[in-house]
Amino acid sequence: MQSQAKPLGDIAGGIAPVPIENRKGVGRRADSLFSVVAALSGSLVLLILAFMVLSTTNTALPIFRAEGISFVTSSDWHPANGDYGILAFIYGTLVTSAIALVIAVPISLGIAIYLVEVAPRWIKGPITYLVDLLAAVPSVVYGLWGVFVLLPLFLQPAAELLSSVLGFIPIFAGPPSGLSYFGAGVVLAVMIVPIISALSREIIQTVPDDDRYAAYALGATRWEMIRGAVLPRGRAGIVGAVMLGLGRALGETIAVALLVGSATTINTSVVRPGYSMAAVIANQFQEASGDHIKALVAVGVVLFAITIIVNIGARLIVWRMAD
């Protein structure tokens, strides 16, 4: 009690007030140095981005001028004749990515939900590690594995089965080929499952147990709890994870170039060969010259624009869901 009373008495008695002095020295300087460095690196990123957009667009400008809107609305791609219409590549990029998402999203969510909500602890660690490892495998390895292992073992037979069973539907019409939108889409799916499932797993892990208990206490089964409590809480984040996977699929080059079949025309059937924007750039850049090179750069500009649009779209969806 004594020791408590003493300082009180001193204050009451009026100790000399200590004036507030601004801090000087290393701490203060480091603070302002830090904000300068942060601002500089921030604007550097913007500068590089702007430079990339401007320089590629500038290179591609003659093609955009010459072709006009038909650059993206025509699927005539005959560099020898100076015809540069890239619709078949845009189509291929979108179709292979869509196939990849259709396959990868349910599998990834299944893995993520299994790991967080169902798996016994001793399984969780190894599988989590394995999935993370798969995310780090270079895409050329996936591509080669796709061509040499998956193509004969699965892609070709699956394409044949699809077209023999569902061939009356135009999108599965034959003659079937493993080197096709379908083949590229499957390998893309294998590549993005680790990304989407790893991110979704982390998001599902952050769902508070309170949410789970709330659902269980109302008599929910495990599945009702997951659907009613876990997925709504994680929805925005899961959409973000899917969009990151989509971004990877849209831009993936080597694996698609190896598996898509390199046909420069649009095929309505997914078991027929096609092309993608990234694949056509990779395949033709070496041999191209003159306007052909500029046209390939222009393909890159359009791919960049599509990626940006997809990303902004994803942001908007995530924002809308967040509130």
Next chain:
Amino acid sequence: MNPSSTSSTREREETGLPMVPEAAEPVEEHKTSTSAVFTIRDLSVYYGGNIALKDVSLDIRPREITAIIGPSGCGKSTFIRCLNRMNDLIPGATVTGEVLYHGQNIYAPDVDPVAVRRRIGMVFQRPNPFPKSVYDNIAFGPRINGFKGNLDELVENSLRAAALWEEVKDKLKKSALNLSGGQQQRLCIARAIAVEPDVILMDEPASALDPIATVRIEDLMQELKKQYAIIIVTHNMQQAARVSERTAFLYTEVDEETSNRWGILVEHGETGLIFTRPKDKRTEDYVSGRFG
């Protein structure tokens, strides 16, 4: 050597905390009555082989509020989680003994814990509405239970019963997360009511709320007890004295040799008696604030 503890004891005695009417009739204990909602016999809980709660026997009556009090860590939450089998969700937790709900042992091998929880509502310490609209929060339970009637009506009635209708009737489609903490907790009560249980378990439902929101929850409990049996865990003795008809005092026993600790039921009975004429010295010490 803590001078403040004696002074706080004196303070409590001066304010004369329990202003509860004397018991009108003697309380019969440990007698299975058919009217009991819960008849709990020799209930013990183990976490990974370590005992956490030992041999609790207690009856819970309908249309009454039973308060569970006791120091932190004595097993209050463990106890209340046994009553709707929420302990099943904790890996390594085992429960022995009997919990008869209207005479049916909810731990019998053929009883599905999911079915148990559909009859016994629970409200948690931290308000935990789903990140969904007010309406969908209330409708969640009825929907998974295959409710066939008029859902709008059920939602409105549940919100009215939880004294929340007037405040949210214009924002049923808005996210429940925009409500204040007190409103969220009443929403959670409404959500529990919507599955039409006849018992509501509350684990420190007001401990995360400000005093005004707390009073509203306590008033609401007085309304709800006309229809439901309510079991409330609280470490706030004033609250127990204010709201409950009956009080059960849990306390931690320590084995001197192994220094294992577990909770026991020291005594239970009419709240007035527990606070004014407790039978056990430990209860007396606790309610008069002599320990933690």
